[in-house]
Amino acid sequence: MLINNKNHKNLKSNVPFEKLPEWFQDARTSNAKVYYKRGLLIWYRGTWIGGVWEYGIWKEGTWLGGTWVNGFKKIKSKCKHQILYSPTTNELRIGCIRKTIEEWDKWFEGRAEYETSRGTREFKKIIKAFENAKKIIQNDN
Secondary structure, eight states: OEEOSSSEESEEESSOGGGSOHHHHHSEEEEEEEEEETTEEEEEEEEEEESEEOSOEEOSOEEOSOEEOSOEEEEOOSSSSOEEEETTTTEEEETTEEEEHHHHHHHHHSOOOSSSOTTSHHHHHHHHHHHHHHHHHHHHO
C-alpha cells in the first residue's frame, strides 16, 4: 500500500499507516519500503530523513539524520547466516551468536566451533562475511 502524508512521501507498507509503530509514524521518510509484523519493523529501502529509530532491522537505504536508539543493520553476505550489526551495543550477530568485533576477532583466531566446522568452504564464507562487516562498520563510524 502506498502512503503519502506530511512526514512520509511514497511510503510502501504491508500494513495501513495507523498500524505502524508510533515512533515510525512520527519520523520523516522518502521512497521507503517497510514491512511490519508482530512488533518488528523491517526497513528494506528508502531515505530516512529524520526522527527516532527505536527498533527494527535496517536492510539498506540512506540515513540522512535522526537518532538510532536500538535495532540492527543488516549486512549483506554470501554465507548461510544472517549478519546483523547493532550500533547501540556495538555487537555483530552472526547467525544467533552476538559478540563485539574484538570478541569475534579473538574467536576466529581460536579453535572453538559453533554450528559450522572450521576449515570448511562455508566457514571460509563466514570469515569473509565477518571481514566485510568489519569494513562496513568502520566506514560507518
